[in-house]
Amino acid sequence: MPRPTPDDDTDTLEDAALTRSVLKAAVADPQRLPETLASYAVRHMGPAAARSVTMTRAAHPDATMTELQDLLLTRGKRRVVSQGALIGGPMTIMAPxxxxxxxxxxxxxxxxxxxxxxxxxxxxxxxxxxLVLQGVYADVDRARVALSDAALAEQGKAGKKDLRAVEGGPRRGRVATLFELTLRMARVLGLIAPKAEAESEAGGVRPWLVAAGRYVLLGVVFLVGLVAPLVWMPYVGRSYSRTTDRFLDRVLAFYFGESVDRPRRTTRGAPGMAAAMVKALLSLLIPVALVVVVVLADLRVADSHWPVLAVTLLTASFGVAAAWQWRRRRRRRAD
Known part of the structure; x- marks a missing residue:
């Protein structure tokens, strides 16, 4: 019987169910997104995290503390980057x-x-x-108060919902709430840089120019990703990697008192990033090749190329997304 590894402790179905549960709670109260995530993570992932560390120690009995840290950092960062890599094309609705x-x-x-x-x-x-490590609150005491308020709000949620129904007060649509929640999560993950970060990285360039450039890039990636979903993988991977490095630096400093001057593995040089770039290029070449075929074959509907091109690009987008998801599920089952 094969010996279990730390990665085996993660149940894909259980993680998916947990994500749906957290997202449902966050949609119900989007203003308390950080508190919801923190509470759910500790209650539902804390025991698994403890088991994972025990298994890592057993698998590497001679490893030093720094080596064990590096193992957890590498595995954790890979897990973060792999989550939600495909959010373009028909899979955009899965972004939250x-x-x-x-x-x-x-x-x-x-x-x-x-x-x-x-x-x-x-x-x-x-x-x-x-919550403190995420930068939501300045100290643990304030975070504890916020968590207590969130717990009280959760207990009284049903009563407040009934009160709103009786009073006939305005209620925001689910689509608007989900959109706002998605933007907040995107900012936390670094896909949309906060103003302070843009100013710190601008240097001699005006902050608004840096912010404008990032939004233009995001818009271009989004539009291209409508027909070539895998172009999101390098963009999302780099953003996840950058923000996760900063977050984990704060974690190490908080729990281990380290100045965190060790070099971090960059996404650009990582094998996974190179593979993502190749997949993105291939997913981009597929619709381009199909467009060329349609034009050269002079395929028309109502004496126009556009309906054929629209159907072709839509089919290519769904096809690439479905193939990637099928391959990903197959690889997970094989592991």
Missing amino acids: FAFCAALLSQARVCLELTALGGQDPTVPVRSAEL
Whole structure:
């Protein structure tokens, strides 16, 4: 019988169910998204994080603390980057689910590092510490108060819902709420840079120019991703990698008191990033090749190329997305 590995502790179905549960709670109260994520992560992922660390120690009995940290950091970062990689084309509607899964993966590696440092990743105070490390609150005491308020709000949610129905007060649509929630998660993950970050990275360039350039790039990637979904993979991977590095630096400094001057593995040089670039290029070549075929074959509907091109590009987008998802599921089952 093969010996279990730390990665075997993650149940795909269970993680998917947890993500749906967290997303449902966040949609019900989008203003408390960070508190919801932190509370759910500690309650549902804390025990798994502790087991994962125990298995990692057993699998590497001679590893130093720094080597164990690097193992957890590498595995955790890979898990974050792999979550929600495909959010273009027909899979754009899955963006909230993908972003939520990536945020939970960041919380998971934080809890694993907590356990590696000798602390219990299942106690409630970990939720408050997670909020501090995410930059939501300045200290643990304020985070604890916010978590208590969120818990009280959760208990009274049913009553408030009934009160709104009786009073006939305005209610926001689910689509608008989900859109706002998606934007908030995108900012946390670094897909949309906050203003402070843009100013710090601008240097001699005006911050508004840097922000405008990022939004233009995001818009171009989105439009191209409508017909070639895999072009999102390098963009999302780089953004996840950058923000996860910064988050994990804060985690190491908080739990291990390290200055965190160790070099981080960049996404550009990572084998997974190179593979993502190749897949993105191939997914882009497929619709281009189909367009060339339609034009050269002079395929028309109502004496126009456009209906044929529209159907061709739509079919190519769904086909690439479906093939990628099928291959991904098959690889997971094989592992």
